[in-house]
Amino acid sequence: MTGKFWMARRVAMALALMVGFYALALAVAAGLLWIAYADVVYTSIHAGKLIIFCVAGAGSVIWAILPRPDRFDPPGPRVDRGEEPALFAAIDEVAAATGQAPPEDVYLMNDMNAFVSQRGGFMGFGSRRVMALGLPLMQALTIDELKAVLAHEFGHFHSGDVALGPWIHKTRAALARAVERLHKNVLQRIFIAYGNFFLKITHGVSRQQELIADEVAARAAGPGAMMSSLRKTVGAGFAYQNYWHAELQPVIAAGYIPPITDGFVRFMQNHQISTLMTAFVSAHEAALETDLYDTHPPLAERVAALANLPARDGGDDARPAISLLRDVSMSERRVLAAMSDAMGRLTPIEWTRVGEAVYVPMWDRRLKSHGKELPSCALGDLTPTHEMLARLGRALIPKVRPATEDQCVGAGWQLLISGIGIALVGAGWTPHAMPGDEVILHRDGHDFRPFSELNAIVAGKRTPQQWRERCVAIGVESVAIARSPDASLTVGALRQL
Numbered sequence: 001m002t003g004k005f006w007m008a009r010r011v012a013m014a015l016a017l018m019v020g021f022y023a024l025a026l027a028v029a030a031g032l033l034w035i036a037y038a039d040v041v042y043t044s045i046h047a048g049k050l051i052i053f054c055v056a057g058a059g060s061v062i063w064a065i066l067p068r069p070d071r072f073d074p075p076g077p078r079v080d081r082g083e084e085p086a087l088f089a090a091i092d093e094v095a096a097a098t099g100q101a102p103p104e105d106v107y108l109m110n111d112m113n114a115f116v117s118q119r120g121g122f123m124g125f126g127s128r129r130v131m132a133l134g135l136p137l138m139q140a141l142t143i144d145e146l147k148a149v150l151a152h153e154f155g156h157f158h159s160g161d162v163a164l165g166p167w168i169h170k171t172r173a174a175l176a177r178a179v180e181r182l183h184k185n186v187l188q189r190i191f192i193a194y195g196n197f198f199l200k201i202t203h204g205v206s207r208q209q210e211l212i213a214d215e216v217a218a219r220a221a222g223p224g225a226m227m228s229s230l231r232k233t234v235g236a237g238f239a240y241q242n243y244w245h246a247e248l249q250p251v252i253a254a255g256y257i258p259p260i261t262d263g264f265v266r267f268m269q270n271h272q273i274s275t276l277m278t279a280f281v282s283a284h285e286a287a288l289e290t291d292l293y294d295t296h297p298p299l300a301e302r303v304a305a306l307a308n309l310p311a312r313d314g315g316d317d318a319r320p321a322i323s324l325l326r327d328v329s330m331s332e333r334r335v336l337a338a339m340s341d342a343m344g345r346l347t348p349i350e351w352t353r354v355g356e357a358v359y360v361p362m363w364d365r366r367l368k369s370h371g372k373e374l375p376s377c378a379l380g381d382l383t384p385t386h387e388m389l390a391r392l393g394r395a396l397i398p399k400v401r402p403a404t405e406d407q408c409v410g411a412g413w414q415l416l417i418s419g420i421g422i423a424l425v426g427a428g429w430t431p432h433a434m435p436g437d438e439v440i441l442h443r444d445g446h447d448f449r450p451f452s453e454l455n456a457i458v459a460g461k462r463t464p465q466q467w468r469e470r471c472v473a474i475g476v477e478s479v480a481i482a483r484s485p486d487a488s489l490t491v492g493a494l495r496q497l
Contacts, residue, residue, distance in 0.1 A: 013205065017198050018171045024194060025065045025178065028187065032058040057187050064177035075132045076109035077334040087324040091131070094147050097220040098154040103131035110335050112136050112237040116153040129157070135335055138321040139261050140236035140268070145229035146321035148221035152229075155216030156209065171198070206295040211305055221315070223306040230302055234284050235277035236268065243267045247435045254358045257346035260332050261322060263435040266351070270436030355431030359439060363418035364485035370395050371483040374419045380468045380477030384454050389413060413451060420450045422482035446474045 036054035039047055081088045088106070095102045103116065111134040118129060131153065138146060175195040182188035217226045243264055251258055267273055285299045296302075325331050337344030349357060367374075373395040375382065389412030396411040397403045403411075421431060421439065429441040429448065441448045453470065456462035471477035 013201065017201060021171055021175065021194060021198060022065055024190070025061050025174075028190065029058040029061040032061075032187075057182065057185060060181040060185075061178055061187075064181050065174045068173075072130070074107055074338070075111070076107045076338045077331075078105055078107050079331075080106075084325055086326070087133075090143065090147060090324055091150060094150040094220060095154060098151055098157075098216055100154045100157045101129065103129045105130045107132040108331055108335050109134050110136070110339060112140070112233060112240050114149050114153055116156055135261065135322070135331060136236065136240045136264060137233065138324070139264055140232050140240075141229055141321045143317040143319050143321050143324065144221065144225045144315040145232060146324075147315065148217045148225040148229045149233075151217035151220035152213045152226065154220075155213030172202075203295050207297045210296050211302065214302055214306055215309065218306055218309045218312065222312045223309045224311075225315070227303050227306045230299060230306075231281050231285070234299060235281040238280045239268050239273060239277050240264065242273075243435060250362065251349070251354055251358050252343075252346060254361065255347055256349040256354070256357060257336065257343070258349050258351050258354060259329065260336075261328050263351055267435040273436045351434055352432065355433040355439060356425075359421065359431055359433050360425055363421045366396075366415055366418040367422060367482060367485045370415055371419060371485070374415065374481055374483050376483065377481060378477060379420065379423070379479050379481065380471040382454070382467070382481065383464045384416065384458055386458055389416065389458070392416060413455075416454070416481075417450050419481040419483060422485065423479050424448070424450075424476065426482065427476065427479050443474075448474060448476070 032054040036051045036058075039051055039054075079087070088102075091106065092102055105128065107130065109132050111132075113134045114132065114137055116129070116131045133146075137149070141149065172195075175191060175198060178191045179188055179195060182191065214226055247263060247267060248258070248260065268277065281299075285303065288298055288300050322328055333344070336346070370392075373392055375388075386409060390405055390408040391412065392415045393403070393408030393411030393413075396415055397408060417439065421441070424441050424443075425431060427443075429443040431439055431441050433439045438449055438451045441450070453462070453467070457464060457467055468477060
């Protein structure tokens, strides 16, 4: 099948489905209005409820299918050529390689993604070409890989997907409005059935469009760069979600914002995290099946299609794509400010200070609420067990919320580390919480990892005697586990340690 034949067939199919939906909706509305009219004109005893049902149903359908102007909400701050010349040079280079005009507007966003679209106007008319690039995506990819992603996005323009997109999007939105407005109405079933058919067909077309865009990217930037960008995007997307929730959220909740990009680099470089990323990508690539409603083909299918294309040398620029930005810190602040006013007002903090400024107060709060559950003993005499940790965790987790045994153990570790952390800070140790790593305490050239070292006892890899010897070696065997917060441990006092 030639590309032109495929293009003609998919456009005809999409247009037929869209016309079919509006014809169906108008037919349903007309039928309902005719029933109401016939009841009034041709019957002597009017069925008031039937008339109301028909008129209300017809009104809901007509209101749902009325076209709406496209309102574009920017996904982040807009950047221009004067601000980011290197980034726009890369965009222009790829646009020329794919035979496309550059986008009129380029935005940065907090997402492991990139997209192009025609936005604004009415049903695609009077719209403008826009592109959005995720800061974390630019951090995860090299410049060559980013160019492959850009070429893929331009590939959607190349094959006409973006021109057709607004029409499909508007039809999907009208279907959704019809289903919503006909809630608990028997007529809803008609539009649900048609909507499912429409989504199945158009999403199948979308999957083919992705493969065509991949082929465009392979011709412009090389299949190797495109394959690498696909795998990295999957792995980095998994990592960024965990990074945001596990590392950034506690800091943000405390009113601070650390260097996001730098922290994400550290997070991905952690051996345990990089191993998990590799395993996640492998599992993702091994999953060959796809849902009928998926808009993208499985990773394995995309990689296999790229591998069958003629080899082509790509570029040789392995620098992080984020280096195309003149001031990464400024870009981060602008993206955060665009997310919400509150995010823009967060106090900047270095990762080296997160331990003292965020974790110590968090430990204090835990001890204030549940510290009395902790064992009353010195560190050298502590012998944690799975059962003890589960008991501690059950005290933390609200009884109204069901929790698994593993969740209870996890919460127990949080409480135990809080008691150990506050005790050691009081003894002159300094906490550090770097992305991707557990909290580490430092003093006099010693590094102490409470979780790893105690978990070795729980797992049977270290004896209580070996633990006590370790505590003696670093001088903490007699330090009592804290069971209540120490009000004197303010951030200001910590800076004097």
